[in-house]
Amino acid sequence: MAHHREDVVRTALAVLDTHGLADLTMRRLAAELDVRPSALYHHVPSKQVLLAAVADEVLRRGPRPDVVGPAGAWPARLVDVAGCLREALLAYRDAAELVSTVVAFGLGADRPYADLVAVLDDAGLPDGLTPTAARTLLHFVLGHTLDEQTHLQAGAAGAIADAPRPGSDFAVGLGLVVDGIALRASVGRPGTPVRVEVDDRP
Structure with a gap:
């Protein structure tokens, strides 16, 4: 199944909330999305960019x-x-x-x-x-x-x-x-x- 960047960020936020920041890895995220870790880099160029996107999503969902x-x-x-x-x-x-x-x-x-x-x-x-x-x-x-x-x-x-x-x-x-x-x-x-x-x- 093809994923969009929004899918990656939403799943990463779920991993954060369930497992914590230390376990928010590209490998775990890829497993949650059922893709190879390398596939994630089509959506986010680095782990740091992923974290920034998740942080922005946390703030976007807040009041x-x-x-x-x-x-x-x-x-x-x-x-x-x-x-x-x-x-x-x-x-x-x-x-x-x-x-x-x-x-x-x-x-x-x-x-x-x-x-x-x-x-x-x-x-x-x-x-x-x-x-x-x-x-x-x-x-x-x-x-x-x-x-x-x-x-x-x-x-x-x-x-x-x-x-x-x-x-x-x-x-x-x-x-x-x-x-x-x-x-x-x-x-x-x-x-x-x-x-x-x-x-x-x-």
């Missing part, structure tokens, strides 16, 4: 944040972008590790960063700080979610004796980061820094 809105509501929109990214990552096993790797290698998964920059353009940050603020938020979400997924999976596999964590401090940590950005945005302007309230997402 779409509200990027456009009133300029004064940019802190709430930052929270929305970050929360939607976390939700997308938590939907699939090892998705935070996958997207972190792809972002670090500069191979793709760039939609969340672009969304953060689009929102931060309304914040009035001093020159040059918008890219750094966007990367800081992105790293916080990826790192926090990676920690959550790793701890949960290690506990489920019996690798650690820790009980499941009673809750997540993601919302509190996100609020701290966004408050810091709001403080920088308020420097040199009248008024007081924005205090951001965020929902405590589970």
Whole structure:
């Protein structure tokens, strides 16, 4: 049976969710599709390109944040972008590790960063700080979610004796980061820094 690139990416995502990132190999993927490993290279030129495509698919399937809105509501929109990214990552096993790797290698998964920059353009940050603020938020979400997924999976596999964590401090940590950005945005302007309230997402 002939396969299309979409079939390859969809099956790779299923392998990721079932077996984890370490077992997402070209050989296993080929076996799932009942083709020779060499046949996959007609659709993706390398393992790295495959991982980037799977990361983009994870993000595509996740909720779409509200990027456009009133300029004064940019802190709430930052929270929305970050929360939607976390939700997308938590939907699939090892998705935070996958997207972190792809972002670090500069191979793709760039939609969340672009969304953060689009929102931060309304914040009035001093020159040059918008890219750094966007990367800081992105790293916080990826790192926090990676920690959550790793701890949960290690506990489920019996690798650690820790009980499941009673809750997540993601919302509190996100609020701290966004408050810091709001403080920088308020420097040199009248008024007081924005205090951001965020929902405590589970």
